[in-house]
Amino acid sequence: MYTSDIDRTSRSAVRTAFIYLLISLFCMIFGAVYEIFSHEVYSFYMIYAFAFPLVGGTLPYLVIGLSRRKRYPGILAKNLYHAGIATLTVGSVLQGVLDIYGTTNSLIRFYWVVGAVLILIGIISYLMYPVVFER
Numbered sequence: 366m367y368t369s370d371i372d373r374t375s376r377s378a379v380r381t382a383f384i385y386l387l388i389s390l391f392c393m394i395f396g397a398v399y400e401i402f403s404h405e406v407y408s409f410y411m412i413y414a415f416a417f418p419l420v421g422g423t424l425p426y427l428v429i430g431l432s433r434r435k436r437y438p439g440i441l442a443k444n445l446y447h448a449g450i451a452t453l454t455v456g457s458v459l460q461g462v463l464d465i466y467g468t469t470n471s472l473i474r475f476y477w478v479v480g481a482v483l484i485l486i487g488i489i490s491y492l493m494y495p496v497v498f499e500r
Contacts, residue, residue, distance in 0.1 A: 411461025
């Protein structure tokens with residue numbers, strides 16, 4: 366492999382981490398604005414919805430991009446993992462909206478299950494079929 370491929374993939378991982386950081390900031394601002402207009406009714410699901418893209422997206426991709434060992438996730442692993450993080454984030458926001466509104470919905474629990482399964486399958490796929498570049 367050429368070193369330009371290694372650098373390009375490393376930049377791609379750092380860029381993905383930056384995008385997840387922007388998504389985290391958006392969730393933080395969205396939660397703050399939503400709770401300003403919620404008449405002082407708060408939900409921890411809405412307040413901490415930013416944690417899923419921050420901890421689950423920014424940190425792992427930053428570690429992958431800055432590590433000396435060049436082992437990157439394949440397209441299947443990336444897509445499954447991204448879908449899992451998105452599912453958990455949306456589930457958290459929807460649970461927060463329902464909490465603030467004062468109602469419940471039994472279908473919300475499927476967001477947690479499906480998000481966790483997607484992340485788990487993505488991690489297993491990454492461990493089984495990584496894209497490895499030798500330096």
